Amino acid sequence: MSSRFQAPRGTQDVLPDMQPYWQAVNDAIREVTHLHGFRRIDTPVFENAGVFEKGSGDTTDVVEKEMYVFEDRGGERLALTPEGTPAICRAYLEHGMASWPQPVRLYTTHAMFRYDRPQKGRYRQHTQFDCEVLGSVDPLVDAEVIGILWDLYARLGIKNITVRLGSLDDLESRRSYIERLKDYYRPHLSKLSEDSQRRFARNPLRLLDSKDERDQPFKEAAPKLIESLSPLAQEHHDAVQGALAAAGIQFAIDPLLVRGLDYYNRTVFEIVPDDDERAQGTLGGGGRYDGLIELLGGPSTPGIGFGSGIERIILEMQKNGITFEPSPVAQVYIVHRAAGAGPKVFALASELRAAGVPAVIGETGKSMKAQMRGANTSGARFAVIIGDDELAAGAAVLKDLASEDGAQETLPLASLAAAIGARLRA
RNA sequence: GCGGGCGUAGCGUAGUGGUUAACGCGUCUGAUUGUGGCUCAGAAGAUCGAGGGUUCAAAUCCCUCCGCUCGCCCCA
Numbered sequence: 001m002s003s004r005f006q007a008p009r010g011t012q013d014v015l016p017d018m019q020p021y022w023q024a025v026n027d028a029i030r031e032v033t034h035l036h037g038f039r040r041i042d043t044p045v046f047e048n049a050g051v052f053e054k055g056s057g058d059t060t061d062v063v064e065k066e067m068y069v070f071e072d073r074g075g076e077r078l079a080l081t082p083e084g085t086p087a088i089c090r091a092y093l094e095h096g097m098a099s100w101p102q103p104v105r106l107y108t109t110h111a112m113f114r115y116d117r118p119q120k121g122r123y124r125q126h127t128q129f130d131c132e133v134l135g136s137v138d139p140l141v142d143a144e145v146i147g148i149l150w151d152l153y154a155r156l157g158i159k160n161i162t163v164r165l166g167s168l169d170d171l172e173s174r175r176s177y178i179e180r181l182k183d184y185y186r187p188h189l190s191k192l193s194e195d196s197q198r199r200f201a202r203n204p205l206r207l208l209d210s211k212d213e214r215d216q217p218f219k220e221a222a223p224k225l226i227e228s229l230s231p232l233a234q235e236h237h238d239a240v241q242g243a244l245a246a247a248g249i250q251f252a253i254d255p256l257l258v259r260g261l262d263y264y265n266r267t268v269f270e271i272v273p274d275d276d277e278r279a280q281g282t283l284g285g286g287g288r289y290d291g292l293i294e295l296l297g298g299p300s301t302p303g304i305g306f307g308s309g310i311e312r313i314i315l316e317m318q319k320n321g322i323t324f325e326p327s328p329v330a331q332v333y334i335v336h337r338a339a340g341a342g343p344k345v346f347a348l349a350s351e352l353r354a355a356g357v358p359a360v361i362g363e364t365g366k367s368m369k370a371q372m373r374g375a376n377t378s379g380a381r382f383a384v385i386i387g388d389d390e391l392a393a394g395a396a397v398l399k400d401l402a403s404e405d406g407a408q409e410t411l412p413l414a415s416l417a418a419a420i421g422a423r424l425r426a
Numbered sequence: 427g428c429g430g431g432c433g434u435a436g437c438g439u440a441g442u443g444g445u446u447a448a449c450g451c452g453u454c455u456g457a458u459u460g461u462g463g464c465u466c467a468g469a470a471g472a473u474c475g476a477g478g479g480u481u482c483a484a485a486u487c488c489c490u491c492c493g494c495u496c497g498c499c500c501c502a
Contacts, residue, residue: 006475009493061500065427083502112502117427120495121502128502195499211498260501270502282502309502337460368460376462387460401462408461 010116010124012311020324021314028155029109029129036148038105038131043087045111049079055086055296057262059202066114080113083261084130085289085305086296092134093298102135109310121280121312129284129313132305134293139236142267142288143243145304149271149284150249156313157322160274161283162250166226166257167237168205168264171291173230178204180223188218205258226255233266240267263289267304273316283316284308328379332359332420333401335371335383338391344413345386348396351417357424375401382420 007013014022033040049069056063068080081087088106091097097104112128131148133141146163153161168174181204189197193212200207208219229237244251251269259268268287286306293301332352336345345361352359360378362371368387375383385397385408396416399408400423411419 006493066500114501116500118494119497122500123502126502198499206500280501284502307502312502333462335461367455369462370455372462373454374462383462385461389460397461399461404463406461406463 008124010118010122012123012125017326018314020327021317021322022310024156024317024322024324025129025310025313026109028152029107032148032152032155033107033131035151036105036144038107038148041088041091041106041108043081043084043091043108043110046078046080047087047090049077051086051090051296052079052082055089055263055292056083060261062114062260066116068113068115081110082112082114084108084110084112084128084307085132085261085263085286085303086292088130088132088305089134089293089296089298089303092301093293093296097134098299098301103138103141104134105131106134107131112307119280121309121315123311126312127310128307129310130305130307131286132303134303135301136304137236137290137302139239139267140243142236142240142304143247143249145286145306146240146244146251146269146271147247147249149306149308152308153271153283153313153316156317158273158283158313158316158320161271162252162274163244164254164257164270164272165240165244165251166254166268167229167233167266168258168268168287169225169229169233170265173228173233174225174265177223177225177228181205181207181225184222185218192218203258208256209258224255226253236266259285259287261289263292263295265290269306271308273319280312281316283312326379328358328381330358330360330378330380331424332357332382332384333371333375333378333380334359334361334386335368335375336362336364336386337368337371338386338388341386341391344391348384348386348413348416352420355417355421357417357420381424384416384420 049067052063052067058064062082067082070078072078088108092104108130110128110130112126113124115124116122118124129152131145133145146165150163169177182200185192185200185204185207189200191214192200193210193214195212196207196210196215199210205225207215208222208224210219241251241253257268257270264287266288268285270285271283273281273283284306286304288302288304290302292303293299334345334349342364349359349361360380362374366374368385372383381400381402383399383401385399390396390410394413395410396413397408397410398416398419399406
């Protein structure tokens with residue numbers, strides 16, 4: 001057993017039974033993005049590692065601890081895409097999209113890779129639906145992007161979700177806030193949890209996010225970023241809220257919402273199931289990144305976007321009781337039991353397929369009973385039976401598998417495809 | 427990366443030291459000459475996640491590893 005291969009840790013096979021979920025999600029993504037004027041982009045599975053080291057920030061967990069980095073045979077440092085935004089920004093610059101009509105609205109579904117300890121809803125390879133709008137500072141765009149996710153989840157039958165909305169202020173004023181926050185925490189440092197002591201040095205905003213009991217007393221009195229936004233950031237934040245409210249999108253301000261990537265400013269958001277007990281429940285999240293393109297060496301260009309994990313969306317659909325009927329393997333199953341019938345049978349199947357009718361052929365040599373069983377489990381509507389008599393007469397038996405009495409009739413081979421077509425349409 | 431739980435045929439389970447590891451679903455075959463679904467009969471399929479140890483004897487106890495899972499961390 002152990003000598004057999006297994007899918008690598010944290011990866012999974014999507015078997016045929018699960019495909020309807022993926023199809024439903026992908027269809028809904030296509031519709032929703034189309035309705036919002038987004039166009040699809042696909043970027044490579046791997047990029048120069050620097051795209052993420054510079055873009056996402058080389059001290060973020062995603063880059064520092066979780067990114068798959070490797071050197072190729074030519075000595076190039078490459079990384080499997082851990083998140084979509086910097087890759088799309090790289091493409092924006094590379095292809096001169098600044099000279100396209102602004103803003104540029106792009107979406108993709110892309111495999112993402114993070115070396116993380118897997119859990120349900122957390123995988124080393126997952127698939128993300130990503131939307132990015134580049135070249136706009138309009139708060140209506142922030143609301144629009146949040147609205148895309150809202151619409152998507154609604155279409156997929158996911159109920160009872162809430163948008164958590166926050167603002168990380170603009171970069172300058174956030175820096176001074178972080179100093180104030182550190183000043184506040186510094187005297188208490190020794191009383192904090194080990195995690196929070198690490199956070200103090202690494203990512204002070206996360207201090208307010210701690211779940212450790214020892215840290216709770218200090219959270220209350222700590223200064224909150226969202227209470228002292230710069231006037232412009234405050235105005236922006238208000239405008240986003242106004243637009244969301246007008247569209248009937250339920251949101252809750254989360255003063256402690258912090259995201260794990262360095263480039264965010266102003267609007268940040270997450271969408272989570274209301275009842276969610278589990279830690280890996282966040283369906284999607286994102287925010288504004290007005291400084292990112294510049295970080296990547298481009299002209300100052302505002303942007304906003306999000307990622308949403310398709311595996312998590314599907315888990316949430318299942319939690320909401322969404323199921324799919326198994327679909328038939330084919331419409332027509334050809335049963336054949338005559339020596340030398342192979343070529344005729346094969347030609348008939350081709351003819352059916354050319355007419356748009358899915359058809360499969362029973363296994364040569366198997367008993368008629370076995371092939372009929374195959375026809376039944378395939379879910380096909382019709383069985384076409386070709387035995388010695390039919391082959392000699394240039395005919396075939398057409399049997400309606402849906403009828404309980406097993407109605408069947410013999411038809412000339414030449415007219416079979418047309419007859420089946422007519423019945424399927426009826 | 428840290429801590430806990432779990433791991434028996436494709437799937438779901440029974441079996442907690444002692445004969446050829448059991449059952450359901452599924453798969454395959456058959457039930458008088460070439461016909462599915464229901465029923466019946468039969469078959470295949472498991473070195474009990476892997477490796478090592480304790481014991482006269484291990485799926486069952488111990489250790490290590492692998493995988494899944496829950497919480498933390500982090501994130502989608």
